[in-house]
Amino acid sequence: MLLLDWLYVGVFAVVGLGMAALPLAIVWALAPRAPYPQKRLTYESGVVPFGQAWAQFNVRYYLFGLVFVIFDVEVIYLYPWAIVFQRLGKFAFVEMLIFLVILLLGLAYAWRKGALEWA
């Protein structure tokens, strides 16, 4: 049964890629191809592009990515707990309470240390 479920997922992925690529193939076949240098310049609201494409170095993107990874990983333990905690009784809830309090501490730390500030 499990293999059958995910067979559908695999087939959906392959057919999805095929059907998404189909219009691209049609365009590749039908559309005109007349590239001349000016047309292929990158669009910078009309101004002639200068310098390379390089984001000015700023660590805030990384900090948001980091806090996201840590809390996304915390979600791993919330999903199985959410399914079984009704059957397990009170101690499961207390265990998760400790788990969540520790992680809210992490969020408070990130908040106070300015990791969540965008400026």
Added chain:
Amino acid sequence: MNWGLEIAKAVGLAVVMFTFLAVVGAMFGVLLERKIGGWIQSRLGPKHVGPQGLLQTIADTVKLLQKEHITPRAADVAIFNTAPLIVAVAGLMDWIVIPFGPTLIVRDLNIGVLFFAAMASLTVVGILAGGFASNNKYSLLGGLRSASQMISYELPMAAAFIAVAMQAGTLSTVGIVNAQAQRGWFVLWQFPAFVIFLIAATAEVNRVPFDLPEAESELVAGYFSEYTGMRFALFQLGEYAEMFGMAAMATTLFLGGWRGPLLPPIIWFLLKMYLIVFFLMWMRWTYPRLRLDHLLNLSWKLLLPAGLIWILITGFVITFF
């Protein structure tokens, strides 16, 4: 277990599902958006092509099919072409777990809701790839900003999923809808989770008031400023498929899926889904656009703590009552 028959059935179902999504989701969705937008601003939406402008999006698609593909100079061609594919396929794969009726579901995965969240997180990779491959400063920055917005709103969405899974006791979407049959719709029991999910879903799909990365007043056109013709349409297809997917998931998780007194299940499901799609489109014309740091603060400092605390409250109520 005849694998050949199963594969043939799967391919047939996939083709049917994707054409339904491409036609109803993207084409009709775009037209619906322009019509509703027009109606809200007391003007008429597209009217000239076909009766009441119904064929407008089909005309757009035919036009897109023969527009030229312009690849920017020194762009990474391989990634430049696969990025829209990733976004489109991730948007379309959400629909495997969405139940239109008691048996009208592609496959009722045992980890349905988790699969939906995983597919939503794959879109971020496609957006970053598209942003970087266009070799354009603005699309690179637009890709980074849009990706940081989407990952920030994935966590409150996951918190809403967990709160619903706690009350339903299962991750599979059909199980959640059946759980709502006995206990009443989760929009009543889990109203904060419903509000968090709607806000997070609007931000996940980059719709106003959260569409800052690709707004006109901002960085040119965000991560797809270098995409022309059909590749741009693929990005739009992925976004509209995901918007309808979010609306369908909100119906499944909170509004009792296909359950309803008289009408057949699928009519109820589509009715509720279009209600939420109308709400998402209505929000587009009524709310001003949030600045990026307000938008991120809203997610990290309000939605996520509220979601976690709501999980604790639900857990407390369920274990002790």
Added chain:
Amino acid sequence: MGELAVFIILSAITLVSAVVVVTSGNIVRSALSLVPTFLGVTGFYILLQAEFVAGIQVLIYAGAITVLILFVIMLTEGGTGLRVRQINEQVPMSILASAALALLLISVFIRAPWPTAKEALPQYTASGIGEALLTNLVLVFEVTSLVLLVALMGAIIIARRER
């Protein structure tokens, strides 16, 4: 018969994209080809009846860690460092070392008589993992949250400029 075919397809996807990750000159291309590697490994988890681990693998690896790696690549090199040489001068030595390790491992794995159990794994393991985590593996559960907290604090201290 079908399972072997799926196994071969999945291992082809995983190993080919892993080779691209390892040998590609363009750092962004090698970061993006991490995604098919992780999705191939997800396929193996499904074959091994670990559905929940497969879902988590897609959510965390293909969705969060790859995004973080792409963020860092774009913030540290962006468009400048791409033409720079990516491999150092230890290439022949490292090919030799990793090929020798591979041969050694494979020869051991093929010859060793692995004890295979008779019982079968339950089809859906998500609730089983939940019970295992919350009943007899509670210490693992709580210590992991401490590890997450410490990792978060450490990474923030390292990455942020001291104002």
Added chain:
Amino acid sequence: MQVGLTHYLVLSALLFCLGLYAMLSRRNAVAILMGIELMLNAANINLVAFNKYVAPTALNGQVFALVVITLAACEAGVGLALVMAAYRNLETVHVDEINIMKW
């Protein structure tokens, strides 16, 4: 021919060695981190394979794999923080140029 335990072990050995090759031969610190991720994935495949074929009574192998994924995420986070700090102070990400410890 059923897919047995040896198939998975051979596959994860190959994936492990690819990760090892990346760690040994790449100059860019981020590429080395990617090699580490490949090696961790290879270990995960072994854990889940042993759980199915050798000890299917308890799900310890899969829980172990989840913990490995968690630690891999923490390791990637902290490792990339080091890369960012190195880039900020030394303006380079290539490990062979980071040699100020050498006198």
